[in-house]
């Protein structure tokens with residue numbers, strides 16, 4: 001794990017999100033779990049060697065942030081926003097999250113095969129939140145404060161976790177640092193508001209959902225990426241391109257690589273980013 005501050009560690013090198021933990025005088029708080037089974041087990045052992053796990057907070061419902069919760073059963077209280085809890089490992093027409101977790105095993109974690117649960121066993125207890133809230137929530141552990149800020153946009157139940165004593169904010173996928181941004185299931189207008197809210201925090205270190213640890217200055221770049229995608233698809237709509245033409249022609253694949261281990265998803269990301277924006281920009285606004 002990479003040490004961000006005296007009490008904050010993260011890992012930006014794994015396939016999946018950047019799982020992290022914060023050590024306090026009264027135990028450990030985990031923020032997102034490794035998607036790969038052996039990595040989840042290893043991170044739990046490392047965290048528990050430093051103190052009991054008090055809380056496990058998830059920043060969003062996407063599989064790469066929550067699947068590893070399964071390997072943290074019995075370790076601390078899981079805290080989820082209501083919008084995250086409602087979507088926890090729920091299959092959608094675009095993605096079966098359980099399958100997505102399973103297909104990574106042979107290539108990325110062959111040692112995890114033996115501890116990968118069958119579907120029915122997994123869904124019996126995936127270790128969802130038992131503290132479930134709307135709006136914001138503040139937790140105190142030892143001498144540390146955890147401000148759980150509802151920052152929807154990338155997903156409806158998105159959280160940023162600000163730990164003022166460490167001058168660190170964990171943003172989940174509100175920030176993709178120097179790697180491809182996934183726009184599906186997102187609301188770009190809300191997302192930009194979320195970036196503004198995070199920008200107002202007093203923090204030195206930003207732990208993104210994907211990519212290396214950065215600073216609040218990267219928020220401006222993330223906003224530019226969102227605005228460029230939206231403007232490009234808006235322009236396609238204005239030109240009268242069909243959905244298929246838009247998907248074929250609007251493409252930001254050259255801009256950044258995909259995060260660790262997911263290079264094969266590049267076309268999927270480009271297609272669904274363009275398609276989801278096209279559908280939103282061509283739908284009739286509610287109330288008309």
Ligand SMILES: [Zn+2]
Pocket residue numbers: 016017062064065173209210
């Ligand atoms: Zn993610």
